[in-house]
Amino acid sequence: MALNRRGNRVNSIINDLTEAVELRSDNVKVFCLLGKCYEMKKMKSEAKAAFEEALKTEPSSYVARAAFHRLRRQCNHFSVLNSCLRFPSATPVIKTKS
Numbered sequence: 001m002a003l004n005r006r007g008n009r010v011n012s013i014i015n016d017l018t019e020a021v022e023l024r025s026d027n028v029k030v031f032c033l034l035g036k037c038y039e040m041k042k043m044k045s046e047a048k049a050a051f052e053e054a055l056k057t058e059p060s061s062y063v064a065r066a067a068f069h070r071l072r073r074q075c076n077h078f079s080v081l082n083s084c085l086r087f088p089s090a091t092p093v094i095k096t097k098s
Contacts (some may be wrong), residue, residue, distance in 0.1 A: 010037050021053075028058040035067055047071055 007085040017034040020027070031054035038047035054064035 002086055010040055013037050015043075026057055028054045028061050028064060031057060032063050032067070034063070035064075037066075039071075044074060
């Protein structure tokens with residue numbers, strides 16, 4: 001029950017931060033908070049995008065840069081894992097030396 005209430009609060013905060021971005025899109029703190037909320041909800045690609053926007057707004061932001069690189073590494077790691085776990089649709093051809 002507590003997790004559901006926390007999730008609802010995070011959703012409400014995400015809505016508020018999204019509205020704040022629409023009103024004023026040059027606030028790096030808003031993008032960073034939005035990214036942190038997305039991370040809490042395990043929405044990695046959205047979090048990465050929010051931190052990327054923060055870096056566009058303020059390229060010297062250490063918080064945004066660290067979070068963006070961390071998420072990029074995680075996303076790359078998961079895409080490599082997913083590609084390794086996929087099974088080929090056809091049997092691979094094995095070439096032998098003649």
